[in-house]
Amino acid sequence: MLIGIPKEIKNNENRVAITPSGVMSLVQAGHHVLVETDAGVGSSFSDQDYLTAGAEVVNKAEELWKRSSMVMKVKEPLPAEYQYFREGLILFTYLHLAAEPLLAQALKDNGVIAIAYETVCVNHTLPLLTPMSEVAGRMASQIGAQFLQRCNGGKGILLAGVPGVSRGKVTIIGGGVVGTNAAKLAVGLGADVTILDVSAERLRQLDDIFGTQIKTLISNPLTIAQAVAEADLLIGAVLIPGAKAPKLVTEEMVRAMKPGSVIVDVAIDQGGIVETIDRITTHDNPTYDKHGVVHYAVANMPGSVPRTSTMALTNVTVPYALQIANKGAHQAIAESDALKHGLNVANGQITYQAVADDLGYPFIAAETVFETKTTTL
């Protein structure tokens, strides 16, 4: 199969969808890989590294998209890239379609076979989301600590405190991969950490991991309101796979936070859990002020630590890319439950229930979508 790796064009997105060693795996399996010029530079991989691994380096994004049967990316395509969509093109990348209605429509209208990293599912885990959630979770506490500094708009709190002065309070809503990793860093920084989750079982696991280093609370509107009001740093880390994130933190709760407190809503890629987050921010301009509270809502946090993130991401994506390339999309999806969960759009239909529900489209199961019309691959 001809597999294309374009250069990412989102603001400060320095990751790339494949490392030279990933290229080597695909080439050894008999595939041809096109990499756009400078695609790996942000992650410190040169064009020569890709050529040595067996890729062909191409100058123009347009040529790459046109020639490729499968395009692998990191972030969702931006509007400038929609012109390259075509019938039967396989797109393998993060998509977050519940928060991207125009992209969902463009994929549908053009008959793209779109497999979303974030919904590929194995035994109730999301193996292609996990490594980036690990990165973003760890970054969330680090970034929160930075924006709590007075010079960055924060209230001037050191999360660790010092002898005689209390520690800063970190509230994490959602105790999954992002939440756990945010807690690891926050505990390491010496903060007073509270994690809320709807799953009592998950809270039990967190209690086993952290012991008395954290407090756990079952998540409901009352516990959220109390924990948000106390927080110096609030981290949003909730996910309902494929669905738009629920607005758990209301404007009234944000108003109750002390001035100079910081919100890092990692769940922004699914729309965010905080009512006062009304926009996605960028690495260039990552925060804005609302009710005296610093809001951080960057949807590609791992893009700013691209070397670590590219390697962590491609460790997990390449085996799935190989399955798709070796078997073709139809057969790979038919034979893999993980990829069935990953399929979000095909044959002009939405094939992921939560995405269809949130965007108001009819849902058609991945198992049957290819029976309705045959797409030429």
Ligand SMILES: NC(=O)C1=CN([C@@H]2O[C@H](COP(=O)(O)OP(=O)(O)OC[C@H]3O[C@@H](n4cnc5c(N)ncnc54)[C@H](O)[C@@H]3O)[C@@H](O)[C@H]2O)C=CC1
């Ligand atoms: N902004 C960025 O750059 C990045 C964002 N993310 C996003 O972070 C979010 C979290 O991802 P993961 O931790 O991997 O998901 P996860 O599935 O591991 O964890 C989500 C947790 O939320 C909990 N939850 C569900 N409803 C809840 C509620 N009402 N109250 C409290 N907890 C609730 C679940 O029980 C689960 O433990 C996702 O939207 C993901 O896409 C991930 C990586 C990078």
Ligand SMILES: CC(=O)C(=O)O
């Ligand atoms: C998960 C995701 O969207 C990211 O890593 O950018």
